[in-house]
Amino acid sequence: xxxxxxxxxxxxxxxxxxxxxxxxxxxGGRCERSPNLAAVRTAVAALPTVLEASKVAxxxxxxxxxxxxxxxxxxxxxxxxxxxxxxxxDFAVAENGAVWVPGAALGxxxxxxxxxxxxxxxxxxxxxxxxxxxAYARLRFGGPGFGxxxxxxxxxxxxxxxxVIGAHGARSTxxxxxx
Amino acid sequence: MNRHAARAAPFxxxxxxxxWHDKAVWHVRSNRDRAVAxxxxxxxxxxxxxxxxxxxxxxxxxxxxxxxxxALRLGAHVHWAADxxxxxxxILSILEQRGVKRLVKSKSMLTExxxxxxxxxxxxxxxxxxxxxxRIVQLAEETPSHIVLPAIHKKKEEIGTxxxxxxxxxxGASDPKYLTEAARGHLREKFLAAEVGLTGVxxxxxETGGFxxxxxxxxxDLGTSLPRVHIACMGVEKIIPRAADLGVFLRLLARSATGxxxxxxxxxxxxxxxGTELHLVIVDNGRSGILASEAHRRSLxxxxxxxxxxxxxxxxxxxxxxxxxxxxxxIGSVLAPARDAARYAxxxxxxxxxxxxxxxxxxxxxxxxxxxxxxxxxxxQHLTPLVKRLASRVGSLVLQRPWLYSALGWLTRWxxxxxxxxxxxxxxxxxxxxxxxxxxxPESFRAQFRRRRA
Numbered sequence: 001x002x003x004x005x006x007x008x009x010x011x012x013x014x015x016x017x018x019x020x021x022x023x024x025x026x027x028g029g030r031c032e033r034s035p036n037l038a039a040v041r042t043a044v045a046a047l048p049t050v051l052e053a054s055k056v057a058x059x060x061x062x063x064x065x066x067x068x069x070x071x072x073x074x075x076x077x078x079x080x081x082x083x084x085x086x087x088x089x090d091f092a093v094a095e096n097g098a099v100w101v102p103g104a105a106l107g108x109x110x111x112x113x114x115x116x117x118x119x120x121x122x123x124x125x126x127x128x129x130x131x132x133x134x135a136y137a138r139l140r141f142g143g144p145g146f147g148x149x150x151x152x153x154x155x156x157x158x159x160x161x162x163x164v165i166g167a168h169g170a171r172s173t174x175x176x177x178x179x
Numbered sequence: 180m181n182r183h184a185a186r187a188a189p190f191x192x193x194x195x196x197x198x199w200h201d202k203a204v205w206h207v208r209s210n211r212d213r214a215v216a217x218x219x220x221x222x223x224x225x226x227x228x229x230x231x232x233x234x235x236x237x238x239x240x241x242x243x244x245x246x247x248x249x250a251l252r253l254g255a256h257v258h259w260a261a262d263x264x265x266x267x268x269x270i271l272s273i274l275e276q277r278g279v280k281r282l283v284k285s286k287s288m289l290t291e292x293x294x295x296x297x298x299x300x301x302x303x304x305x306x307x308x309x310x311x312x313x314r315i316v317q318l319a320e321e322t323p324s325h326i327v328l329p330a331i332h333k334k335k336e337e338i339g340t341x342x343x344x345x346x347x348x349x350x351g352a353s354d355p356k357y358l359t360e361a362a363r364g365h366l367r368e369k370f371l372a373a374e375v376g377l378t379g380v381x382x383x384x385x386e387t388g389g390f391x392x393x394x395x396x397x398x399x400d401l402g403t404s405l406p407r408v409h410i411a412c413m414g415v416e417k418i419i420p421r422a423a424d425l426g427v428f429l430r431l432l433a434r435s436a437t438g439x440x441x442x443x444x445x446x447x448x449x450x451x452x453x454g455t456e457l458h459l460v461i462v463d464n465g466r467s468g469i470l471a472s473e474a475h476r477r478s479l480x481x482x483x484x485x486x487x488x489x490x491x492x493x494x495x496x497x498x499x500x501x502x503x504x505x506x507x508x509x510i511g512s513v514l515a516p517a518r519d520a521a522r523y524a525x526x527x528x529x530x531x532x533x534x535x536x537x538x539x540x541x542x543x544x545x546x547x548x549x550x551x552x553x554x555x556x557x558x559x560q561h562l563t564p565l566v567k568r569l570a571s572r573v574g575s576l577v578l579q580r581p582w583l584y585s586a587l588g589w590l591t592r593w594x595x596x597x598x599x600x601x602x603x604x605x606x607x608x609x610x611x612x613x614x615x616x617x618x619x620x621p622e623s624f625r626a627q628f629r630r631r632r633a
Contacts, residue, residue, distance in 0.1 A: 001230065001233045001234045002234060003230075003231065003234045003238050004227050004230040004231060004234070006227065006423050006424065006426065006427060007220070007224075007227070007426075008225070009429070010218075010220050010224075010430070011218060011219050011220060013298055013443030023440055026440070027439060027440070050210050070337070072386075076403075076404055076405050077299060077371055077405060080367075080371055093441075094220075095430075095440055096439075096441035097440065098440075098441050098445070103452075105429075106453070107453065108453060108454070110404040110452055111400075111401065111404035111405055111627060113400075114397045114400040114401045114404060114444070115401060117298065131426070132425070132426040132429055132430050132441075133423075133426040133427075133430075135296075135426065136423045136425055136426040137420065137423065137440055141384070141387040141389055141422050141447070141449055142387075143253070143449070143450075144253045144254055144450030144451070145449050145450070146446070146447065146448060146449070146452065147398065147446075147447045148444055148445060148447065149384045149441060149444070149445040150443065150444060151439075151440070151441050151442070151443050151444075151445075152443055153443065154396050154397040154443055154444070155394070155395050155396070155443055156311045156312075156359060156396050157328070157395075157437070158202070158310070158311040158315065158329070158330055158359075159311070159315075159330070159335050159338055159355035159358055160205070160311035160334065160335045160355060161203055161206060161328075161331070161585065162335075162355035162356070164355055164356050164359040166359075166360075166363065166375065167311060167359060167362075167363065167395065167396035167397065167398070167399030168309065168363060168366060168367070168370070168396045168397045168398045168401050169396065169400065169401065169443075169444070170397070
């Protein structure tokens with residue numbers, strides 16, 4: 001049996017960013033649109049999770065200075081008390097509310113998006129594909145590395161099907177689409 | 180006698196609980212339906228997925244070697260295990276060589292199949308399941324009753340009692356949010372103390388040498404991004420040829436499983452993280468035997484979404500433990516007899532052959548055909564109960580002879596009306612145990628048909 005051709009595209013959405021926001025909301029996350037990074041900076045500063053945070057780890061200095069010295073961290077266990085992590089995603093997927101977060105920017109701090117209590121992802125410039133078919137058409141896995149699709153916060157429904165947000169990882173996930 | 184019906188009896192005896200379980204599982208099926216309806220090209224995706232899997236299975240040895248080559252190139256260690264014992268021994272030796280004692284695990288049905296936990300615990304290793312459902316059944320000293328929802332058979336009050344005992348939650352507390360929070364705190368400590376993280380593999384990509392792990396809780400990621408050693412265990416059937424195939428499989432998987440558009444975390448591992456080790460354990464454990472069987476090969480296409488369980492009227496009313504197999508439900512009833520026909524001979528009969536499993540399967544496994552095939556194979560091997568075999572023989576005899584059928588119909592109508600209950604519902608009449616015969620009609624359908632046409 002021959003290996004079949006794969007679809008290069010699937011369903012199309014009229015307004016992919018709006019669909020992304022809707023998909024993300026359906027999995028317990030939240031999407032905000034911002035014209036530029038300065039606006040993201042203002043919005044992030046006003047997030048209750050950031051206002052209450054004592055440790056903010058930011059990989060986007062333009063958005064938040066952060067107070068966790070990420071460059072100096074060798075052992076990921078040192079990230080255990082991070083309250084909010086702010087990092088970039090490459091692109092977003094409209095059909096499922098997922099954001100591709102490449103491991104390259106995280107390096108030894110690969111644990112950051114999972115160990116943090118709250119997660120802020122910034123996709124700048126805004127880049128939203130319709131479905132996973134287009135997502136995989138652009139992803140390249142040449143060498144060693146890590147990457148993850150994150151769709152909303154960590155969750156579980158293992159106790160009587162009751163959806164609980166914040167199983168092990170982030171208790172909230174906010175995605176900023178910029179531009 | 181290790182029969183499904185006998186094991187299901189205690190579950191069914193608590194009628195209220197049976198209905199509760201039925202409803203809970205059906206709820207997941209309904210969520211699946213809603214998610215599927217939102218994808219117009221769903222049927223085309225199923226077809227492509229089935230073809231990709233069929234192709235891969237027909238070239239499995241080549242793809243496995245390609246995968247190994249590429250995984251080695253990325254810096255992973257690759258281990259091959261012919262059976263469960265080898266799989267367990269490989270993992271133990273990795274742990275012993277590094278002198279480590281604390282392991283956190285994310286969900287892996289393969290390690291359940293190999294009974295890894297007990298094996299490692301017997302060698303003084305602390306094994307902590309980190310998926311909440313798996314942690315619940317681990318603390319209760321049970322096995323998962325469902326591959327996606329391991330603790331779906333447990334009531335929150337029971338989990339509350341369990342957590343009160345082990346995690347010191349308040350007595351009588353059963354709020355899922357409160358209990359989950361307690362487990363979060365307890366498992367955080369385990370994650371931070373772990374020396375090795377073990378995960379399953381959802382998809383292994385031949386062309387890149389990488390693999391994908393899907394979770395909603397993020398436990399696979401926490402479990403692998405903190406310790407210095409990551410062990411990933413996979414059955415040989417987890418291979419897909421191309422990274423782009425994920426576009427098809429990931430669109431199908433979570434929607435079929437829980438009705439989510441994708442799992443919260445879909446992690447792509449290509450080689451070890453800098454300064455750490457990655458070990459891949461590739462396991463056969465009977466799979467190549469299934470591959471060799473033309474009739475049952477398609478059952479290896481399974482991506483473990485659990486949709487066939489959620490839709491199955493028998494699974495919903497008998498619970499996963501009644502199957503006594505790592506994978507329960509329709510797909511489990513096809514896979515288990517291939518492993519041990521005598522032990523699991525009753526499972527292909529734990530089905531009404533309604534075909535709903537086949538309809539929802541995202542990779543188009545012909546499940547109810549497979550179950551029917553197994554029934555024939557098991558009967559011809561004389562692995563089914565004598566009553567069942569005799570009944571089939573008699574049925575075949577009668578249905579091939581219209582005159583006999585008609586004569587027996589006449590006799591049944593007469594005896595059905597006048598025979599005492601003790602004779603109509605004898606001990607060996609399993610059918611009559613929970614059912615009543617309909618009132619006997621005065622004449623047969625054929626007689627009515629003839630009369631009306633006249």
